[in-house]
Amino acid sequence: MNIISYIGQKTINFFEEFGEISRLFGRTIAYVKDIGKDRSLLLKQMEHIGTGSLPLVIIVGFFTGMVSSWQAAYQFKGLISNGFIGSAVSRAIFIELGPVLTAIVIAGRVGASIAAELGTMKVTEQIDALESLGISPIRYLSTPRVIAAMVMMPILTIFANAIALIGAFAVANFFLDITGKVFFDSVQRLFHLKDVFGGIFKSIFFGTVTALIGVHVGLRTTGGAEGVGLSCIRAFVISAAMILILDYTLWTIIF
Numbered sequence: 001m002n003i004i005s006y007i008g009q010k011t012i013n014f015f016e017e018f019g020e021i022s023r024l025f026g027r028t029i030a031y032v033k034d035i036g037k038d039r040s041l042l043l044k045q046m047e048h049i050g051t052g053s054l055p056l057v058i059i060v061g062f063f064t065g066m067v068s069s070w071q072a073a074y075q076f077k078g079l080i081s082n083g084f085i086g087s088a089v090s091r092a093i094f095i096e097l098g099p100v101l102t103a104i105v106i107a108g109r110v111g112a113s114i115a116a117e118l119g120t121m122k123v124t125e126q127i128d129a130l131e132s133l134g135i136s137p138i139r140y141l142s143t144p145r146v147i148a149a150m151v152m153m154p155i156l157t158i159f160a161n162a163i164a165l166i167g168a169f170a171v172a173n174f175f176l177d178i179t180g181k182v183f184f185d186s187v188q189r190l191f192h193l194k195d196v197f198g199g200i201f202k203s204i205f206f207g208t209v210t211a212l213i214g215v216h217v218g219l220r221t222t223g224g225a226e227g228v229g230l231s232c233i234r235a236f237v238i239s240a241a242m243i244l245i246l247d248y249t250l251w252t253i254i255f
Contacts, residue, residue: 021216024138028146028212031139038144045148049110049211053156060105061160064097065089065167073176085178086186089168091195095255098161099199100247103206106153107239111214114145115235118218119228127219137219146211153207154200161199198254205246210239 035042072085118141121127127137165187172178217235221227 017216021212024142024216024219025146025208025212027138028142028215031136031143032147034139035143035147038139041140041144042148045144046152048113049106049145049148049207050152050155053106053109053152054159056105056109057102057156057160058163060101061098061163062167064101064160065093065164065169066171068092068097068164069168069171069176073172083178083182083186085172085176086168086183087190090165090187091190093161093164093168094195094199095251096199096247098164099157099203099206100243102157102160103153103203103210103243104240106149106156106207107210107243108236110149111210111239112232112236114211114214115218115221115231116228118215119221119231122219122221123224123227141219142212142215145215146208149207149211150204151207153203153210157200157203161196194255198251201254202247202250205250206243209242209246213239213242 068089069085072088076084076088118127121141127141130137130140169180169183172183173180214235217231217238221231223230
């Protein structure tokens with residue numbers, strides 16, 4: 001009975017928090033009409049999320065492409081020609097590896113930092129100060145971050161896809177003796193725009209969810225410095241889980 005009660009309580013808590021996040025999203029979107037007035041805040045967040053994350057995205061993308069090429073060669077060994085590595089690797093990168101790994105990297109770097117920043121403001125009563133000045137915390141803190149993540153995540157995904165493809169070609173060319181013509185002819189042979197746009201479309205949802213969860217967790221932070229640390233962990237864990245859940249759901253709908 002205790003286990004049933006525990007599961008029931010956790011279920012109730014999940015739906016309550018889901019409702020709170022949905023309500024936060026609605027309030028955040030309501031202030032999009034004022035984003036022109038807050039463009040300096042938006043540009044600052046776009047720089048933080050986009051430009052600031054680019055070096056990490058490049059490193060992750062390059063090594064993802066390299067290991068994908070090795071893995072494809074290992075799987076194909078004795079079955080089919082290595083000439084098909086370009087096709088297999090590129091489709092895996094465009095549909096799954098590029099968008100998902102980029103989103104998880106951003107969840108770790110940006111989602112956790114949003115939770116930490118807003119959590120610190122919450123426990124030091126800076127958010128209460130904003131409200132006392134008549135400034136909406138949602139408009140000032142949430143909307144620029146969510147819109148910036150929504151815009152910059154697809155751009156970062158495009159960079160990750162390109163860099164991963166270069167990494168895959170580097171391994172194929174230098175270690176597997178596959179020429180550039182064979183590799184990129186293979187990529188072109190099974191290339192579909194739907195694969196690329198499907199991955200980019202998914203990344204819009206990943207970016208939105210990551211920023212939204214970071215804001216939500218940050219605004220609910222309590223307990224001083226320890227609470228801020230727990231909020232960072234919680235924001236990343238929830239974001240990473242939601243990215244994988246959304247990935248499966250969106251993949252089923254799109255493909």
